[in-house]
Amino acid sequence: MILETAAKFAPIATALIALVASCIALSAIRAQRDIARRRAAIDFFLKTEMDDTVVKLYKRFKQLSPTIKELLAKPDLTNTQEYHDIRAFLNICELIAVGINEGAFSERVSLAYWGDVLPMSYRDAEPLIKQIRSTPGEGTALTYADLEKLCKKWTTKEVPTGITRIECPPMA
Template structure:
């Protein structure tokens, strides 16, 4: 057993290092998913954002109608309906990109 001792020590260290790297990867993945869920729960608890999302469906219909009418992008962007839709989609995009 004595001649193998110099080989066993680095082998054990390499296995321990591999386990540590895997553990860090799993912990980061779980933390990222937890942060995303926390973000969505926080936005659901905020009353102004809840009101924003409640009007989202109606405003999407209005913006879609403006597009169907042939309005220019410059005209559509200035409407409050577009700003509501834009804000809601930005909130959702941030959460999804972080997941």
């Protein structure tokens, strides 16, 4: 009698076990995906910090950003080294924003590390970005669109504490 009752519930028990197993598998896949995104973000940011060219572009951008309005008045703006240096740094920022917006990079890790740099860079370069978008051959309405979208989203968030960006003194 007990075996007959158990036999009636066997298909239900099998289905429940399969459901639990699939939930565990799905959870493991999501955890691995999240770990991969965090690793990708950290790996990319570590490489940018180790790359002298990127570090120099960041420093050059910080140096040039207060002068963007004056640069916009130049008739030959697109032929200047300043313009190309700013664009090169903004392109890196856009690449990071695309990675975050498309889910290749962990947004949490990226916000903790670049949460101050990306919005500041976008804000400082916004007049230039608008000009680039309106200049045929230089850009379109979608130029730096991912950077803009991300920065608008991040300006409403509080940047996590715990990471302090400091300027290291130049090596002697």
